[in-house]
Amino acid sequence: xxxxxxxxxxxxxxxxxxxxxxxxxxxxxxxxxxxxxxxxxxxxxxxxxxxxxxxxxxxxxxxxxxxxxxxxxxxxxxxxxxxxxxxxxxxxxxxxxxxxxxxxxxxxxxxxxxxxxxxxxxxxxxxxxxxxxxxxxxxxxxxxxxxxxxxxxxxxxxxxxxxxxxxxxxxxxxxxxxxxxxxxxxxxxxxxxxxxxxxxxxxxxxxxxxxxxxxxxxxxxxxxxxxxxxxxxxxxxxxxxxxxxxxxxxxxxxxxxxxxxxxxxxxxxxxxxxxxxxxxxxxxxxxxxxxxxxxxxxxxxxxxxxxxxxxxxxxxxxxxxxxxxxxxxxxxxxxxxxxxxxxxxxxxxxxxxxxxxxxxxxxxxxxxxxxxxxxxxxxxxxxxxxxxxxxxxxxxxxxxxxxxxxxxxxxxxxxxxxxxxxxxxxxxxxxxx
Ligand code: SF4
Numbered sequence: 466x467x468x469x470x471x472x473x474x475x476x477x478x479x480x481x482x483x484x485x486x487x488x489x490x491x492x493x494x495x496x497x498x499x500x501x502x503x504x505x506x507x508x509x510x511x512x513x514x515x516x517x518x519x520x521x522x523x524x525x526x527x528x529x530x531x532x533x534x535x536x537x538x539x540x541x542x543x544x545x546x547x548x549x550x551x552x553x554x555x556x557x558x559x560x561x562x563x564x565x566x567x568x569x570x571x572x573x574x575x576x577x578x579x580x581x582x583x584x585x586x587x588x589x590x591x592x593x594x595x596x597x598x599x600x601x602x603x604x605x606x607x608x609x610x611x612x613x614x615x616x617x618x619x620x621x622x623x624x625x626x627x628x629x630x631x632x633x634x635x636x637x638x639x640x641x642x643x644x645x646x647x648x649x650x651x652x653x654x655x656x657x658x659x660x661x662x663x664x665x666x667x668x669x670x671x672x673x674x675x676x677x678x679x680x681x682x683x684x685x686x687x688x689x690x691x692x693x694x695x696x697x698x699x700x701x702x703x704x705x706x707x708x709x710x711x712x713x714x715x716x717x718x719x720x721x722x723x724x725x726x727x728x729x730x731x732x733x734x735x736x737x738x739x740x741x742x743x744x745x746x747x748x749x750x751x752x753x754x755x756x757x758x759x760x761x762x763x764x765x766x767x768x769x770x771x772x773x774x775x776x777x778x779x780x781x782x783x784x785x786x787x788x789x790x791x792x793x794x795x796x797x798x799x800x801x802x803x804x805x806x807x808x809x810x811x812x813x814x815x816x817x818x819x820x821x822x823x824x825x826x827x828x829x830x831x832x833x834x835x836x837x838x839x840x841x842x843x844x845x846x847x848x849x850x851x852x853x854x855x856x857x858x859x860x861x862x863x864x865x866x867x868x869x870x871x872x873x874x875x876x877x878x879x880x881x882x883x884x885x886x887x888x889x890x891x892x893x894x895x896x897x898x
Contacts, residue, residue: 481815486803491826494847495776495801496863497616499525499582501624504867506539508652511681513574514540515567516614517560517592518582539574541567545586556590564599568607576608576681578628583615608635608681620801622699622777622866625652629677632684633706636676639688647673647733648685648712650704651697654869655679661720661872664730667747670737687712692736694729696720696871698811699778701804718810719779720871721879722786723755728810751873758877759790765884767792772834774844775799775825776862783843783865785814791880795819796837799830841887858890 499522502514516522523542543563545556560579568574577599581592596611603609612627613619619627629650639646647670649661658675665673674685676693689711695704698719708714717732718725727748734744771793773780780800787793795815799822805812815821822830827848834842835855842852842859849859860883870879 480813480817481819481821482813484821487822489822489824489826493825494827494845495620498614498619498624498627500621501628502540504652505625505628509677509681510679511573512576514578514580516542516580516582517545517587518542519584520544522582557595560595568603574607579611581613581615583617626700626702630702630706636684637686639686639690643690645690645692648691648693649675650693650695651700652677653696653871657869657871660874668734668739670733670739694733695807698782698807716810719782721782722790722876723752724790725782725786726873755873755876759880762880762884763791765887769840770794770796772796772837772839772842773798774848775801776845777866778802779865781808781811785811788816789814796839797822797833841883858886860886
């Protein structure tokens with residue numbers, strides 16, 4: 466096979482490594498961390514998510530997730546109504562009753578998450594003590610853990626971070642002195658996980674564990690011989706918890722597009738001593754397929770401008786992909802939280818002079834967006850409709866979290882997610898009145 470050699474990634478400069486960041490702390494339009502349940506319940510197939518919250522939380526979960534569920538739901542809401550402090554003991558009793566009833570009805574549940582929310586009655590409840598109490602009661606068949614999906618503490622994808630961080634202390638330990646192992650951290654669609662597992666095997670990298678696993682009883686081991694690759698950029702607390710268990714993070718851009726995927730795989734290949742020639746030969750067919758798939762979209766996307774509102778924390782890796790592989794112009798790249806160290810390799814690849822913002826003051830950001838008149842705006846559902854009404858083309862950020870977009874085979878689909886709204890807008894503009 467004549468493998469196309471991998472071109473080492475070299476930024477023309479340090480990109481946006483030291484670029485100033487506009488920090489805003491005003492009103493924000495972002496989903497809360499409960500949203501993560503929508504993809505986590507599909508990933509860990511025998512886990513159950515019990516939201517301890519209000520009717521608003523139940524409504525969010527049902528309306529956001531209900532339409533996407535075709536198996537029996539693996540989440541529910543224990544509604545905690547308004548109570549005074551004296552009513553808290555009842556609250557705990559009620560929670561215990563709900564959990565007991567649930568586990569009786571659903572004996573297949575092996576892992577139960579109590580997910581906290583932001584109503585004041587829930588904040589007063591000590592969910593970590595409740596989880597310990599319930600774990601002791603239902604041990605060894607069921608583990609009960611807790612994390613917060615509250616809109617005060619978490620945005621959207623941070624729910625996954627809080628969930629995975631809650632799992633880390635209970636992960637089994639690796640064998641002392643054993644050779645290094647790889648852990649891929651962050652929920653990926655099963656199809657993407659299978660593709661990566663195949664590539665790692667061909668590259669001679671292993672053992673490889675994926676976290677979260679598909680089954681609650683297949684938790685990966687962790688220890689000083691663990692090297693981990695983040696598959697998602699929003700896992701700051703999880704990474705910290707893994708490092709506290711001795712694991713070491715492999716620094717890399719995120720596996721979006723040909724360039725990001727190659728650099729991500731290369732980081733693992735370097736840690737496991739895979740030779741360059743083998744790396745080139747193994748990855749060449751997929752790189753070529755992905756490059757060809759991207760070429761089809763470059764005509765539509767090249768030189769178009771894009772504006773990112775902060776939403777999923779995927780914004781910086783996506784912006785790097787759109788700018789470097791599709792030739793798009795970045796007007797503003799907003800992110801809810803900018804983790805400088807996890808994003809160092811991404812920032813170095815962003816074009817110098819890109820406007821970066823962290824947090825949100827939604828009215829001011831809307832003004833900047835209107836002034837920039839980008840060709841496409843990536844934003845949450847709440848902003849998309851009004852902006853479309855003003856004649857702008859939008860892309861829902863949440864779609865980028867639900868759709869498999871990582872890896873070589875998905876690079877073309879990822880580009881298409883941005884091309885489609887532009888094509889639709891162009892068609893509408895041409896359509897007779
Ligand atoms: Fe709303 Fe808070 Fe419940 Fe999220 S956790 S749905 S922000 S009340």
